[in-house]
Amino acid sequence: MRIGPCTLLLALSITSTLLPQTASAQTAQTATPPCNCTTPSVVQHPRIPYIAKSHRTHIQTRPDGTTITTLTEGYEWLDADGRTRDETFFTQPSGMVVHSANIYDPVARIQMSWIIDNPYPSATKIVTVRHRSQPVSQPASAAPQTAQRYYPARSESLPPQIIDGLYATGNRTTRIIPAGYEGNDHDITMTAETWTASQLGIQLRSISDDPRTGKDTFEITDIQQSAPDPSLFKAPEGYQVNDTTPTPASDAAPAACTCPTPVVQQHIPPYSAKQTTTRVQTLANGTNITTVTTAQIWRDADGRTRQETINTLNDGIQSRLVSIYDPVARVQMSWTVGNPSVAKIVTVHHFLQSVSRPASTTPQVTPRYLPTTSQTLPPQTIDGLYAVGTRNTSTIPAGYDGNDREMTTTTESWFAQPLDIQLRSIIDDPRNGKTTTEVTDIQQTAPDPSLFQPPEGYQVKETNQ
DSSP: OOOOHHHHHHHHHHHHHHHHHHHHHHHHHHHSOOOOOOOOOOOOOOOOOEEEEEEEEEEEEOTTSOEEEEEEEEEEEEOTTOOEEEEEEEEOTTSOEEEEEEEEETTTTEEEEEEESOSSTTSOOEEEEEEOOOOOOOOOOOSOOOOOOOOOEEEEEEEEEEETTEEEEEEEEEEEEOTTTTSOSSOEEEEEEEEEETTTTEEEEEEEEETTTEEEEEEEEEEEOSOOOGGGGSOOTTOEEEEOOOOOSOOSOOOSOOOOOOOOOOOOOOEEEEEEEEEEEEOTTSOEEEEEEEEEEEEOTTOOEEEEEEEEOTTSOEEEEEEEEETTTTEEEEEEESOTTSOOEEEEEEOOOOOOOOOOOSOOOOOOOOOEEEEEEEEEEETTEEEEEEEEEEEEOTTTTSOSSOEEEEEEEEEETTTTEEEEEEEEETTTEEEEEEEEEEEOSOOOGGGGSOOTTOEEEEEOO
């Protein structure tokens, strides 16, 4: 085909027009690579906004009996996005009042603070801003853990109260520092009491009593469940901004993509072990029924677990129920081996990402109060591992569950902190009997990766229900 002058001029004209655009597009691609950020699937439900007053009283008693009382007044605001603003008025010993403000945005992870009406006229008006980075998990330390000192502690639930018109649940924790632990020649007893309004999700009152520092009481009053002015959550005009966010060590130019920093998957110590569950139920006539269930469990460095529970059929044949859970993929698989009456099917359950729902507007029913106490237990060495224990005791008053007498249930748990596994649990409930679960024969070795795959020759059934 013959190319004439007109055709050539038209081609050159089009080429000269497209070249700058192509070059600029290539430059743009080089300078700002496209981001491939994954949109978070978890949607936080709106908070119930409120406005309130705050009061803090600190009393310190000196050895000669002299008491020093410090009062701090303030205000608090919370909006539907969870942003908070609090202002405090602190009176210094000289009589000067310092009025300060603090704002925190949990979504943007930004905190701002400044002094309002600075009593020093020559002081520079500064808003301190700090960007809180996303938490990044670090690999578990390979260094052997040192056995921790035992601090006796006891926690107990308190009868509910109506505080400032809101239903509040209380808890009191008592901790003891034994003599000699911190240079003290006597035991030191500390108490911490908290009262929470579950309807608003806020702490209405806290009382901390520590002989070393004194007694501190914080209260929120005059609560108004109304949305605060959005302008309250912005930095004031006329103030200099001082960003105290740590600067990265690298001097390299910042990347164009501003995706959130991914959370590093924490390395989990792998292991394999045997699990034995013994349940003893006593009937009204004194007959004891004892059932024993054994299982083999595995966990790899990614946190995937496999459990095989051994069941003995009526004809004496043993079958195994296999269950695998992958916390990263949020997938659970289960199947049965050795039972001729059960089809060869692998049930695969996909757990959807949790999506928070808006708070219900249905009036809350006042829950019944069940007295509960929790206490720490002296550490033990279980199967060669250092273990810490807790015991929870709950009392079911007569008439709560159709019982004509008061019933007491206890739950005892023992954890091996280096492996982060529960070595022993003992549940004693007069309604169901006593169930003891123990993990033994622990081997801290990585299991075969093939253990976390579905078996061949089985039909796969997917579900997300």
